[in-house]
Amino acid sequence: MARHLSDDELAAYFALRGAGDRLQRVVAQQLRAHDLTEVQFAILAQLGSGTDGIGMSELARGLVVTKSGLTYQAGQLESRGLVARRPSTDDDRGVLLHLTPDGRALLARVLPAHITLVRELFIDRIDPADLAIVRDALAQVARD
Amino acid sequence: MARHLSDDELAAYFALRGAGDRLQRVVAQQLRAHDLTEVQFAILAQLGSGTDGIGMSELARGLVVTKSGLTYQAGQLESRGLVARRPSTDDDRGVLLHLTPDGRALLARVLPAHITLVRELFIDRIDPADLAIVRDALAQVARD
DNA sequence: TCGCACTCGTTCGAATTGGAACGATACCAG
């Protein structure tokens, strides 16, 4: 087993962390203008894109949050009327999270700016021919 | 300005977030076995690689932490004897953080496993020919 | 049917985080 990382490998590793961190920072800052946390935005986005109503555990797995963290944030969003909890019909333990109309409206207001930001910071900085390579490579890393 | 992201672009974005998040999760889990936080490990690693003694603000800029967060973690590490604070000679406001022998020893114990993990999860999953492309692309994203 | 292991979402407490102060020092233009 290799005992160290070459300069190139190290640089790639740092670039990955750097890119992720930077994106995270800038996005968080932008969302703060809408009184949204990254996690909260991620929840809304998940609920917005996809079938209506997602279980808490499934949601927590998709995002980078523990179940308890999600419970907390779901409570925050619920108290702001952006999200609603509804008991699951096919599993008495389950709770499904839904977007309220207000939540959907807020998401619609925030999403365009978010997309623009992703474009500026990420997509537009990469040669289109390389984007597919980057996508596939990173997808391999994300894969279990 | 484009109003949306194409499927490919979206996939690339998700891949980036997914890769970063996954790496972060797994690394955090590994470090927990050594009673270290990601942030704490990052501090030790920074102090270990480079000139001895780094100022708090400079350190905070390099890592993804606010100054106050760094003050807290420096305190934690200091109370465990892994790190030492020393006043800067050329700036009376400054404090330089140093690795203690214990800190250096712990770093030496943890680093190999960390490197192995980075290899397994990141480097080895990417075609060597693509690694340079990924590195350069992500470096552009990280760039200010 | 019973038991047993697993998953559900929540609660609790402790740890960590960021942001806005703050006192102290450095730096710079005038």
Added chain:
DNA sequence: CTGGTATCGTTCCAATTCGAACGAGTGCGA
């Protein structure tokens, strides 16, 4: 020198985070 402004690291507080434990419900094999 003198003022104003920026930076240093710290402190404080509120918000958020995680992990462990929990009661409740599910599902499966014996």
